[in-house]
Structure formats: structure tokens, C-alpha cells
Amino acid sequence: xAPSRSTRISLQSVDLRALDYLTSPSANLLCPICHSPLIxxxxxxxxxxxxxxxxxLSLERSLTCPVDRKPLNHDDVTPAPIMIANLVNDLMVLCPxxxxxxxxxxxxxxxxxxxxxxxxxxxxxxxxxxxxxMVERKEAEGECVHEEVECAFCEQAVRKLDIxxxxxxxxxxxxxxxxxxxxxxxxxxxxxxxxxxxxxIDCAASHFGCSYSSRRSELDEHLSHCHFVALTPxxxxxxxxxxxxxxENKAIRQKLDILVPPRPLPSQSGTSSAANDSSSSxxxxxSEMQDYxxxxxxxxxxxxxxxxxxxxxxxxxxxxxxxARFNEGLRYNDEMTGVRSAINGxxxxxxxxxxxxxxxxxxxxxxxxxxSVAGSSAGGDGRRMSDxxxxxxxx
Amino acid sequence: xxxxxxxxxxxxxxHKSLPPGISIASASDxxxxxxxxxxxxxxxxxxxxxxxxxxxxxxxxxxxxxEVTFIKEDGRDIPMxxxxxxxxxxxLDLLGTNWSPVQNVESVCMSIQSMLTxxxxxxxxxxxxxxxxxxxxxxxNINFVYDDNTV
Numbered sequence: 088x089a090p091s092r093s094t095r096i097s098l099q100s101v102d103l104r105a106l107d108y109l110t111s112p113s114a115n116l117l118c119p120i121c122h123s124p125l126i127x128x129x130x131x132x133x134x135x136x137x138x139x140x141x142x143x144l145s146l147e148r149s150l151t152c153p154v155d156r157k158p159l160n161h162d163d164v165t166p167a168p169i170m171i172a173n174l175v176n177d178l179m180v181l182c183p184x185x186x187x188x189x190x191x192x193x194x195x196x197x198x199x200x201x202x203x204x205x206x207x208x209x210x211x212x213x214x215x216x217x218x219x220x221m222v223e224r225k226e227a228e229g230e231c232v233h234e235e236v237e238c239a240f241c242e243q244a245v246r247k248l249d250i251x252x253x254x255x256x257x258x259x260x261x262x263x264x265x266x267x268x269x270x271x272x273x274x275x276x277x278x279x280x281x282x283x284x285x286x287x288i289d290c291a292a293s294h295f296g297c298s299y300s301s302r303r304s305e306l307d308e309h310l311s312h313c314h315f316v317a318l319t320p321x322x323x324x325x326x327x328x329x330x331x332x333x334x335e336n337k338a339i340r341q342k343l344d345i346l347v348p349p350r351p352l353p354s355q356s357g358t359s360s361a362a363n364d365s366s367s368s369x370x371x372x373x374s375e376m377q378d379y380x381x382x383x384x385x386x387x388x389x390x391x392x393x394x395x396x397x398x399x400x401x402x403x404x405x406x407x408x409x410x411a412r413f414n415e416g417l418r419y420n421d422e423m424t425g426v427r428s429a430i431n432g433x434x435x436x437x438x439x440x441x442x443x444x445x446x447x448x449x450x451x452x453x454x455x456x457x458x459s460v461a462g463s464s465a466g467g468d469g470r471r472m473s474d475x476x477x478x479x480x481x482x
Numbered sequence: 483x484x485x486x487x488x489x490x491x492x493x494x495x496x497h498k499s500l501p502p503g504i505s506i507a508s509a510s511d512x513x514x515x516x517x518x519x520x521x522x523x524x525x526x527x528x529x530x531x532x533x534x535x536x537x538x539x540x541x542x543x544x545x546x547x548x549e550v551t552f553i554k555e556d557g558r559d560i561p562m563x564x565x566x567x568x569x570x571x572x573x574l575d576l577l578g579t580n581w582s583p584v585q586n587v588e589s590v591c592m593s594i595q596s597m598l599t600x601x602x603x604x605x606x607x608x609x610x611x612x613x614x615x616x617x618x619x620x621x622x623n624i625n626f627v628y629d630d631n632t633v
Contacts, residue, residue, distance in 0.1 A: 104487065120544060120583040121484065122491045144545045145583050153582040 095227055097209035101183055101199050104140075109179035109192050116175050119154060120145060124195075125175045128167035133157050136167050184208035187223065220248075292316045345376050485543040486512045492586050504591045513539055517591050518558070521598050527562055528598055534558040535594065536570075537587060547581035550574075550590060564603050569614045573607065 103126050112124050120141035127139040135154045137145075142164055145153050152159045166172075176196040182189040183198070187208040193201050202209045207225040213233055220233035232247040240259035254260055261270045267285035280286070284304035290297040291306075292315030299309055310316050489512045496506055507516035515537040521528035534556070538549040552560045552570035560566060565573040576585065576593050607613070 104484065120488075122488050122586075141583070144542075148545055149582075151582070153584040156580070156582065 095211045095214075095224065097203050097206070097211045097224065099184075099202055099209050101202050103195070103198075106180045106183060106195065106198065107185070109181060112175075112178050116171075116178070124178055125167075125171065128171050128175060129164050130167040131159055132163035133159070136171060139164075182206055182208075290315065292319050292322075295319065295322050342376065345380055485539055485541055488544055489539060492588070496588065500588065501592060503595055504588070507534060515539075515587065516553070516555075517587065519591055519595050519598075521595065523599060525599060525601070527601065527604055531561070532558060533561050533598075535591065537590075544583040544586070547577050548587075548590070550577050550594070561598055562604050562606070563598060563601050564605050564607055565597070566607070567610050567613050568606055571613075 104121070104123060108124065116124050118125050118128075118138040118141050119135070120137055123138075125136060125138050128136050129139045129142060130136050131142070131152050133152050133155055135152055137153075142153075143161070146159065146161055146164075150159055151157060176194065178195050179192050180195045180198050181192050182201060184202070184206050189206050189208040191201065191206070208223050210221045211224045211227050213220040213222050213231050214227050215231035215234070218231050218233050220231070222232060226232065230247075234247060235244040236247050236250065237243070238245050238250070238253060238257055238259075241257050243253075243257075245253045255262055256273055258272070258274050261272050262276055263270050264276065264279055264283055264285075266280075266283045266287075271279050282303070284302065286303050287300055288303050288306060290299040290313055291310060292313060293300070295315050295318070297313055297315035299313065301309060315322075493509055496509075500506070503520040503522045505518045507518045509515040517535045517537065518532050519535060520532050534553050536549075536551050536553045540546050540548070550572060552558075552566060552572065554560060554570070560568055560570050567573070572594065574594065574597065576590065
């Protein structure tokens with residue numbers, strides 16, 4: 088026994104916002120935001136009424152009442168009086184399956200149950216055991232349209248549901264050409280479409296800017312004097328040249344990208360994979376280039392580390408040498424001081440010796456008259472000399 | 483969906499009646515409408531001139547404001563006004579921070595109409611040259627300072 092109609096429930100959902108109303112409702116029942124009859128009406132602290140969903144959206148953008156711009160919080164929104172909700176719920180709406188053919192209308196609060204339980208056009212599960220297909224409720228009592236049947240003409244297995252559309256392409260049947268309304272066997276129809284004299288087609292140079300179109304049989308006349316068609320060879324040539332230049336440009340850009348990478352080796356794998364993604368035509372060239380550049384890079388990196396190491400060594404040696412030189416300088420300085428003092432000592436001794444010799448010489452050869460004067464001065468000198476000599480000795 | 487439904491309703495209302503000086507130039511889809519507005523009194527700045535407004539709606543209209551600019555088209559010019567840049571961008575708080583989803587195309591047209599009507603200065607906003615050269619086409623990316631309440 089087939090299940091009764093009322094137990095077959097449609098899972099089709101009803102979007103209340105998308106409903107069409109039988110009569111245009113009073114402007115007082117419209118939400119000021121969506122301009123549709125209120126759905127789940129709510130009221131603000133400033134006593135304005137909106138759909139619950141509309142005011143939440145609006146408050147997400149700005150915490151003010153959309154009507155009077157007074158500050159408004161989510162907490163200031165409360166359900167509207169039940170009377171308002173009843174007024175909008177009682178409005179007559181058309182069934183959402185109107186496009187499929189349902190002509191019924193009902194109060195808005197009943198529309199969900201209408202679709203769920205009554206509407207002849209709502210989608211319900213197929214009655215056949217184990218079939219997952221969906222059918223309109225009015226057809227649910229009939230046989231399952233999802234099982235496959237054999238086409239009467241080509242003996243191919245086709246779902247019952249699709250048999251109508253299958254007849255349009257069944258190789259054993261004829262169909263009418265849409266343009267010349269002559270009948271052709273289906274396999275030949277596509278070939279005919281390319282030559283059908285009645286089809287309206289664009290001028291052959293339409294992609295170069297000609298906006299002319301006419302039936303295929305009459306197009307020849309236009310082609311004979313169309314300026315665009317006359318220019319087509321040269322335009323074609325230019326397009327091709329631009330295309331080759333673009334390709335060449337792309338290849339050059341890829342080479343450039345590889346040779347002048349944005350960053351050195353650490354990110355090399357990343358950049359190369361990005362370059363790999365962007366190239367589709369020059370992929371093999373790129374990979375070859377990549378291998379090569381990888382070699383170059385590793386070599387370059389090695390050389391760089393070598394140079395760095397050498398630099399460090401040189402710096403170290405520099406420092407060592409500087410220190411050595413400095414130490415040596417200090418040593419020389421000390422020695423110099425020693426030598427200088429020794430020389431000074433020698434000089435003193437020399438002075439003393441010279442002075443004493445001069446004294447001896449004057450004492451032996453001097454006149455008797457001058458002796459007292461010279462003697463006194465020489466005696467002073469001698470004393471001074473001896474003083475300084477004594478000093479040197481002390482040193 | 484939400485935006486389309488509401489714009490559909492607005493469009494049918496607009497086709498029914500519009501205030502004087504405002505007319506619809508084109509509305510072939512629900513993303514871009516063009517409206518013609520006219521200043522009706524004898525303001526010598528705008529006498530006998532018709533200006534064209536371009537409305538661009540996002541999917542979240544009317545929660546989000548439409549982008550409204552003046553455009554040069556069919557011999558329509560950009561009106562002279564201290565809050566309208568010569569590339570058509572309008573500096574009006576109603577279209578930015580003070581937008582409210584209760585407003586509609588008609589009310590925006592009327593606001594702009596009255597903004598023109600009350601203006602007496604034959605001048606562009608300060609820094610018009612730099613602004614236009616900087617290439618801003620979309621008013622949405624600009625942080626206007628609505629500093630002047632006199633016009």
C-alpha cells in the first residue's frame with residue numbers, strides 16, 4: 088500500500104523574505120530597511136519597528152537607530168507587540184512554487200506547512216523503495232521516474248526523467264533545425280548548424296570590431312564591401328605579431344626573473360617555485376635554467392664564504408701585527424731612553440775632561456801678572472766644573 | 483538577493499512617481515543606476531542644467547551606502563559646488579558615515595538636489611586639483627572630514 092499523501096513530507100525550505108504577496112500590504116507594515124512586510128518584527132527603545140534580521144545587520148554597521156539616528160544597542164531591541172506580528176503573519180502570500188505551477192495562496196504563517204504537506208509542486212522523496220531521487224508531490228504516487236528505461240529508437244538506457252531531452256539527441260531520431268525549421272537526423276544536425284543559410288551570424292571580422300550580423304545566406308554580400316574584412320589580413324598579421332612579441336616578452340621576463348632574483352640563496356627554492364607556477368609554456372626551459380642557476384648559485388655561495396673567511400683571517404692578522412708593532416715600539420722607546428741617558432753621561436764626562444785639560448794648559452803657560460786674576464777665575468771654573476763632574480758621577 | 487529585492491521595490495516605486503526635478507536615466511540591472519537631477523528654483527549657478535548621478539550598489543545595500551557620484555555623460559556636466567570635486571566625487575556625510583539603511587535612491591537624490599539648491603558659491607572644494615590628480619574614483623576609500631555645515 089502506498090503511503091498516504093500527508094505522510095510524505097517535503098524538505099524544501101521556504102525563504103520568507105523571497106515571498107510575493109497577493110496584495111500590496113499597507114506601508115505601515117513594511118520594514119523601513121528591506122521595504123518588505125515585517126518578518127519577526129522587533130521594536131527599538133525609540134519605538135521604531137524593523138525585521139529582526141534587518142536591524143541586527145544595521146546595528147553591526149552602526150549603533151544607531153536607522154530612522155532617527157539615536158544611539159541604539161542590541162539590548163535595546165525587543166520583540167514587537169504580538170498584534171503587529173499577527174498582522175504581518177496574516178498577510179496573504181503566493182506559494183513559492185508558483186513558477187512550477189502552484190496557484191494557491193495562503194496566509195503567510197501557513198505557507199511553510201503548505202509547502203511541507205500540501206503543495207503539489209513541492210519536491211518530495213520518490214515513492215520507490217531505495218530510490219534517492221526527488222519528484223514533485225503530484226507525481227510521487229506514480230511510478231518512479233528515476234529508473235532507467237530503454238529508448239524505443241536507439242535502445243540506449245535512459246532515466247525516465249531524462250527521456251524527453253534524450254529524444255532531442257537520440258541518433259535514431261530527427262530534430263528540426265532551430266533556424267531553418269528543416270528536419271535533420273540528430274547526428275547530422277550539428278554539421279548542418281555550421282552551414283544553415285537561415286542562421287543569423289556575425290560578420291567574419293566581428294572580432295576586429297565589425298558589428299554587422301545577418302543571415303548566413305546574405306552575409307556574402309556584406310563581406311564583399313566590409314572594410315573590416317578588407318583589413319583582416321593586416322589586422323591578423325598585427326595580432327599574430329603582438330602575440331609572438333608577448334610570448335617573447337614573457338620568456339625574457341622569466342629569464343630576467345631568474346637572473347635577478349629578489350633575494351639570494353636562502354629563499355631561492357621559494358622564488359623558483361613561484362616562477363615555476365607562473366610559467367606554463369616555458370616550463371622545460373625554466374627547469375633547465377633552474378638547474379644551471381642552482382649550480383651558479385652554489386658556486387657563488389662557496390666563493391662568497393671563502394672570501395668572508397679570508398677577510399676574517401686578514402683582519403685577525405692585522406690586529407696581531409698591530410699589537411706586535413706596538414709592543415716592539417714600546418721596547419725601542421725604553422732602549423732609546425737608556426741610550427739617551429748613557430750618551431748624556433758620556434757627554435758630561437767629556438765636558439769634564441775637556442775642562443780639566445784646559446785648566447792644566449792655562450796653569451802651565453800663564454804670565455805671573457795675570458796669574459792672580461786668571462787663578463781666581465780659573466779657580467771658580469774649576470769649582471764649578473768639579474761640581475758638575477760630581478753631579479755626573481752621582482748620575 | 484536582499485539588495486535585489488529591495489532595489490526591485492524601489493524601482494517599481496520610482497517608475498510610479500518621482501519628486502519634481504528627479505528622473506531616472508537608466509536602471510538596467512541591480513548594480514548600477516543613473517538618475518538625472520535638476521535644480522528647480524532660479525539659482526543662477528544651476529539654472530536650466532540637468533546633472534547625472536551614478537549610483538553603484540553593493541550586495542549589502544541598503545545596509546551599506548551606495549557609491550554616488552556625478553558623471554559627465556550625454557552633455558551633462560559636473561555641478562559647481564564647494565563639496566563636489568571636479569571628477570564628480572561628492573563629499574556628503576549622508577553617503578558615508580551618516581548613511582542609514584532607511585534612506586533610498588529617491589531620498590539621496592532629494593538630499594543632493596537640496597544641497598545644490600542652497601548653494602551660492604561658484605567654487606570647487608579646496609585641494610580639488612590634487613584630489614582629482616590623485617585619481618580617487620571611488621568615494622568609499624576616502625575619509626572625508628565633514629567640517630562644514632553651512633551648505
